[in-house]
Amino acid sequence: xxxxxxxxxxxxxxxxxxxxxxxxxxxxxxxxxxxxxxxxxxxxxxxxxxxxxxxxxxxxxxxxxxxxxxxxxxxxxxxxxxxxxxxxxxxxxxxxxxxxxxxxxxxxxxxxxxxxxxxxxxxxxxxxxxxxxxxxxxxxxxxxxxxxxxxxxxxxxxxxxxxxxxxxxxxxxxxxxxxxxxxxxxxxxxxxxxxxxxxxxxxxxxxxxxxxxxxxxxxxxxxxxxxxxxxxxxxxxxxxxxxxxxxxxxxxxxxxxxxxxxxxxxxxxxxxxxxxxxxxxxxxxxxxxxxxxxxxxxxxxxxxxxxxxxxxxxxxxxxxxxxxxxxxxxxxxxxxxxxxxxxxxxxxxxxxxxxxxxxxxxxxxxxxxxxxxxxxxxxxxxxx
Numbered sequence: 001x002x003x004x005x006x007x008x009x010x011x012x013x014x015x016x017x018x019x020x021x022x023x024x025x026x027x028x029x030x031x032x033x034x035x036x037x038x039x040x041x042x043x044x045x046x047x048x049x050x051x052x053x054x055x056x057x058x059x060x061x062x063x064x065x066x067x068x069x070x071x072x073x074x075x076x077x078x079x080x081x082x083x084x085x086x087x088x089x090x091x092x093x094x095x096x097x098x099x100x101x102x103x104x105x106x107x108x109x110x111x112x113x114x115x116x117x118x119x120x121x122x123x124x125x126x127x128x129x130x131x132x133x134x135x136x137x138x139x140x141x142x143x144x145x146x147x148x149x150x151x152x153x154x155x156x157x158x159x160x161x162x163x164x165x166x167x168x169x170x171x172x173x174x175x176x177x178x179x180x181x182x183x184x185x186x187x188x189x190x191x192x193x194x195x196x197x198x199x200x201x202x203x204x205x206x207x208x209x210x211x212x213x214x215x216x217x218x219x220x221x222x223x224x225x226x227x228x229x230x231x232x233x234x235x236x237x238x239x240x241x242x243x244x245x246x247x248x249x250x251x252x253x254x255x256x257x258x259x260x261x262x263x264x265x266x267x268x269x270x271x272x273x274x275x276x277x278x279x280x281x282x283x284x285x286x287x288x289x290x291x292x293x294x295x296x297x298x299x300x301x302x303x304x305x306x307x308x309x310x311x312x313x314x315x316x317x318x319x320x321x322x323x324x325x326x327x328x329x330x331x332x333x334x335x336x337x338x339x340x341x342x343x344x345x346x347x348x349x350x351x352x353x354x355x356x357x358x359x360x361x362x363x364x365x366x367x368x369x370x371x372x373x374x375x376x377x378x379x380x381x382x383x384x
Contacts, residue, residue: 090118105164106166117230124272208300
């Protein structure tokens with residue numbers, strides 16, 4: 001092994017996790033430090049200016065968007081219409097995980113927070129289909145700062161050096177988090193001699209940057225509609241030296257005050273009843289993908305470069321492709337405009353509703369690989 005001896009790593013003292021989130025404890029363990037009592041939220045405009053002036057996005061939190069009654073109804077309607085479709089994608093990606101790794105040593109590791117609801121569904125599917133109750137954790141990964149190494153070491157301490165960590169996220173945009181994961185796994189090997197598999201399992205891969213996915217269609221996954229209220233009431237993750245000690249996990253807030261409006265378990269419970277119905281189809285699709293592995297082409301990046309050139313945008317971080325990322329732009333950034341492949345795309349109803357609510361112009365961009373793309377208003381400096 002390289003660097004620090006493995007025994008020393010396995011004996012490193014790491015602060016144990018505390019109960020967090022609104023999911024049952026049997027669904028997921030959050031490896032995050034509770035920062036619920038710390039004031040971290042900043043208004044959208046203030047936060048945007050700070051980010052583009054060089055303050056790292058992980059050092060503060062956005063004020064959580066409080067959806068209108070109309071928007072919440074759209075979430076429920078979307079969930080009714082797509083629950084089976086989501087279940088099938090869960091089945092496909094779960095069957096691929098089992099085929100590639102088995103169940104004996106596999107540990108599911110969701111990337112907080114968009115990955116958490118998907119990780120819960122994958123855990124539930126594998127338990128129902130294979131009677132295998134896989135450990136499932138949710139940990140932090142941050143662009144520009146990397147993965148939470150203490151969380152990784154904690155999981156290895158709990159499950160042994162032969163634990164096979166399967167990283168999970170909700171969807172891909174242009175592949176930024178996939179790149180961070182690849183670099184983080186290389187860093188863990190160079191620093192500790194720990195070899196991790198950088199495969200990222202996602203429900204939807206419209207960016208063509210993952211080999212383990214449920215679909216590559218850029219459609220609305222209902223959990224992308226909302227923020228904490230569909231992700232176990234957890235905030236985005238936070239990493240600041242004055243808040244996080246050397247033995248602690250990255251931080252997050254648990255918004256207990258919103259328990260009455262939490263939809264995290266509503267989402268899960270709407271999808272899981274379809275597992276039995278879609279299992280055979282999911283297995284067949286997974287076997288086809290195993291026999292003829294899909295190419296990882298990063299083709300979504302070509303779209304981004306075309307958009308940058310068309311609109312004169314130097315900073316690639318201001319362009320957020322795909323339904324999930326565009327939703328995030330509208331919920332917590334300062335949008336400049338929204339590009340869509342077609343105004344008639346049924347996947348875009350909530351996008352058009354949010355854009356109208358915020359007064360953001362929507363334009364058709366012919367030949368778009370994705371259903372849509374959000375562009376953040378350029379101010380200056382770097383972005384999230």
